[in-house]
Amino acid sequence: MTDLTLLLDRRLLRAKGHALPRQRRLYELLRQAILDGRLPAGSALPASRVLAHELGLARNSVIHAYEQLGAEGYVQASRQGTVVAALPDRRAAVATGQAVSSVPTAGLAAPPPALSDRIQAFNRRRTAEQDLMPFMPGIPALDEFPLRTWRRLLNAAWRDQSPDLLSYRPAVGELELRQAIATYVRAARGVVCTLDQVIVTDGTQDSLSLCAHALADVGQRAWIEHPGYGGARVACLAAGLKVVPVPMDEQGLAPPKALWRRQPPRLIYTTPSHQYPLGSVMPLARRLALIEQAQAAGAWILEDDYDSEFRHDGPPLAAMQGLVPHAPVIYLGTFSKSMFPALRLGFMVVPASLSDRLQGALGDLVRRGLPAEQTALAAFINEGHFTKHLRKMRQLYAQRQAALREALSRHWPWPGEVLGGACGLHLVLTLPPDIPDADAAQAAMKKGLSPRPLSAYGTGGPPLNGLVIGYANLPAEQMDTRVKQLVRAISAGLAR
Numbered sequence: 249m250t251d252l253t254l255l256l257d258r259r260l261l262r263a264k265g266h267a268l269p270r271q272r273r274l275y276e277l278l279r280q281a282i283l284d285g286r287l288p289a290g291s292a293l294p295a296s297r298v299l300a301h302e303l304g305l306a307r308n309s310v311i312h313a314y315e316q317l318g319a320e321g322y323v324q325a326s327r328q329g330t331v332v333a334a335l336p337d338r339r340a341a342v343a344t345g346q347a348v349s350s351v352p353t354a355g356l357a358a359p360p361p362a363l364s365d366r367i368q369a370f371n372r373r374r375t376a377e378q379d380l381m382p383f384m385p386g387i388p389a390l391d392e393f394p395l396r397t398w399r400r401l402l403n404a405a406w407r408d409q410s411p412d413l414l415s416y417r418p419a420v421g422e423l424e425l426r427q428a429i430a431t432y433v434r435a436a437r438g439v440v441c442t443l444d445q446v447i448v449t450d451g452t453q454d455s456l457s458l459c460a461h462a463l464a465d466v467g468q469r470a471w472i473e474h475p476g477y478g479g480a481r482v483a484c485l486a487a488g489l490k491v492v493p494v495p496m497d498e499q500g501l502a503p504p505k506a507l508w509r510r511q512p513p514r515l516i517y518t519t520p521s522h523q524y525p526l527g528s529v530m531p532l533a534r535r536l537a538l539i540e541q542a543q544a545a546g547a548w549i550l551e552d553d554y555d556s557e558f559r560h561d562g563p564p565l566a567a568m569q570g571l572v573p574h575a576p577v578i579y580l581g582t583f584s585k586s587m588f589p590a591l592r593l594g595f596m597v598v599p600a601s602l603s604d605r606l607q608g609a610l611g612d613l614v615r616r617g618l619p620a621e622q623t624a625l626a627a628f629i630n631e632g633h634f635t636k637h638l639r640k641m642r643q644l645y646a647q648r649q650a651a652l653r654e655a656l657s658r659h660w661p662w663p664g665e666v667l668g669g670a671c672g673l674h675l676v677l678t679l680p681p682d683i684p685d686a687d688a689a690q691a692a693m694k695k696g697l698s699p700r701p702l703s704a705y706g707t708g709g710p711p712l713n714g715l716v717i718g719y720a721n722l723p724a725e726q727m728d729t730r731v732k733q734l735v736r737a738i739s740a741g742l743a744r
């Protein structure tokens with residue numbers, strides 16, 4: 249008979265006020281001893297009456313613990329009484345339940361498997377607080393959002409929901425929202441589509457991930473602008489694609505001829521209406537050439553139209569999607585900038601020829617919900633609040649950008665070029681080589697300011713040095729003070 253009194257911690261077992269009842273503590277200690285091999289297979293456990301006496305526990309506690317271990321297969325009844333069962337592989341046994349503190353776990357400690365190789369290097373640690381700091385790119389004017397109207401529409405949407413709507417919702421989104429999006433993008437962005445081609449997603453990050461999985465196979469190449477949107481890069485890497493950085497010029501994506509031959513793409517990610525982050529706008533001729541070359545290469549173009557609603561110098565160029573019939577273009581839109589990022593709603597417009605097959609695949613890949621948010625957003629668009637909000641924000645962002653330029657021209661002491669600004673929510677300011685952008689951004693962060701280093705937008709090509717400065721979520725009257733703080737923070741960082 250195995251002597252358990254040395255294996256089991258009596259003080260722990262008898263302690264009063266422990267979070268677990270005694271029978272559960274005994275069960276846990278025995279289970280761990282079995283799993284880590286201190287109680288090997290075939291060991292006979294003492295009779296319940298004997299163990300209860302030795303440990304000073306009620307007999308019922310021991311009986312319950314043995315019964316539980318028996319039910320889970322750790323012990324079994326035999327002619328010798330209760331004996332430890334043979335487990336196929338102790339290390340593989342899954343620990344269940346709550347462990348009792350001070351139970352030794354050595355021997356059980358085979359480390360869990362690591363992350364997949366594809367995402368080993370992913371390590372974004374940005375906090376929600378940092379997103380709210382002045383100069384964070386990509387954040388719209390949050391306190392200018394018409395929350396009261398939104399709350400009313402959301403409440404109305406919940407009020408009108410029948411219980412049926414609480415079930416799984418269509419993977420491609422609510423019909424009324426798809427309709428509202430189709431109407432909007434046709435009028436505002438020159439997108440040529442019917443409602444069937446619109447698929448609602450959880451935002452562009454979700455769209456990118458779905459495209460990377462649905463339109464390319466593992467090992468195929470995704471061309472990504474360099475510098476470019478990190479979200480596109482990680483979506484492609486996570487789907488097992490090879491990312492190829494593609495250089496930019498002042499007209500946007502500029503793939504060298506040889507690249508088409510040597511590293512032909514399956515996916516081409518681009519931001520033609522407002523290159524992210526440099527801000528160039530791809531002219532019509534370049535767009536048409538890119539479509540033609542993609543067609544010849546059998547590649548898909550992912551057209552990310554993330555913030556072209558905020559065009560500051562005249563109407564935006566129409567989307568690539570509608571330029572040519574049967575263009576292999578997936579148009580990606582988001583409500584993160586035009587509404588607010590936490591809404592997590594975006595959409596894709598896919599070619600008619602793909603729509604049916606893709607919708608079937610998404611039925612397997614996606615479980616979609618949030619009917620009230622989708623219904624409220626459809627109403628927000630249909631009742632004209634969306635266009636009104638965009639109009640107001642366009643003016644506001646133009647003012648904020650002008651205030652930022654003014655403040656930079658007044659206080660910025662280093663040589664540098666301001667890039668972008670035709671559109672959107674940010675500017676890029678190049679830095680001289682003796683001010684590494686990562687150091688400048690870190691010094692700024694310590695003072696509660698969060699411009700992003702341009703080098704962080706590298707997708708694998710030559711290094712870059714500058715700051716990406718968001719202005720949309722910062723009132724114009726604060727711009728001067730904040731720029732002065734930024735200059736002071738960087739100067740102090742350099743002096744160290």
Ligand SMILES: Cc1ncc(COP(=O)(O)O)c(C=O)c1O
Pocket residue numbers: 386450451452453454477519524552554581582583584589593594
């Ligand atoms: C280039 C680009 N595309 C898309 C998005 C929006 O992504 P999401 O819709 O996932 O919020 C952003 C946000 O910062 C962006 O910078």
